[in-house]
């Protein structure tokens with residue numbers, strides 16, 4: 001069988017696994033008949049799906065491919081290995097946090113010692129002077145940059161327009177591309193991009209908790225431009241679509257969430273914020289455009305930018321909390337307390353994060369470690385802060401390629 005044949009069977013397998021886990025199929029825009037077939041009747045038994053994934057792994061491993069399709073084959077193998085691991089989990093096999101991360105996302109998350117977080121907190125003490133704990137001072141500073149509910153949409157739309165414009169200067173996007181923002185409640189995530197195919201996304205923003213100003217570019221750039229929306233649109237245009245526009249690689253019409261593709265997706269979405277808004281440009285845009293639009297004091301923008309750079313370090317606290325909690329070394333209250341101390345979340349935010357960890361488990365590494373690995377890959381090839389054009393070029397290369405974490409060569 002050709003690689004195209006194995007790819008077709010892979011898509012059908014992912015859809016079949018989706019019957020056992022509603023979170024698994026994040027996006028699908030291939031032939032509707034395949035989805036209808038997967039959804040007809042009762043779900044295929046897990047043991048049968050395990051046998052199928054073994055058959056596909058053996059088939060793809062044995063298939064000879066031309067050099068230009070080597071990355072495509074590696075992609076299929078990596079995704080299939082993750083499907084196999086996810087099926088094992090669905091059958092009840094227990095994985096440690098590190099084993100699960102490696103099986104699903106191709107990386108073993110390093111441990112971050114508490115001393116690293118303590119050092120970041122000590123630096124934050126300087127940025128946020130005053131009485132009380134640094135956690136309390138952080139929350140007070142954050143309260144000064146909360147976007148009033150009636151201004152949230154205007155701020156988001158302005159951020160989206162700017163991020164889109166900056167991205168369009170660098171890459172030719174499909175003419176049909178667009179995305180729509182919806183406001184929702186009662187979710188464990190703060191925002192989510194649902195890719196619909198045909199260059200369109202629906203981005204949902206969770207309004208359960210107050211929205212701070214730093215969420216504006218997270219939403220516009222991480223979920224939108226040049227993040228998830230652009231990543232999905234480029235993969236569809238360059239791979240999934242039939243020739244001559246694309247390559248007719250059908251495996252790109254489905255996106256299984258618990259797979260190595262997610263590390264690239266989240267890592268590039270996070271790193272994309274500073275690719276689109278490098279150095280002082282983010283601060284300038286937030287201070288001069290978004291803060292006034294939200295009716296907030298622009299003088300707060302500068303300090304908040306300094307806070308954000310330490311938050312990059314503290315983002316790794318999610319991995320430690322999730323590892324401790326999922327491996328049974330921390331109970332729920334202990335994990336929430338860890339997040340309150342080291343990721344500076346409010347108790348309500350920490351509780352929301354624990355609900356996210358309950359559902360998505362080791363997926364949390366894709367944000368912080370994913371960003372770190374993507375940055376390292378781009379910088380290693382000269383895409384540094386001092387070379388913004390080169391950085392854009394490498395970034396776009398990564399989000400329009402089948403490359404998985406193993407292929408980063410780090």
Ligand SMILES: [Zn+2]
Pocket residue numbers: 222223228265266269
């Ligand atoms: Zn994301």
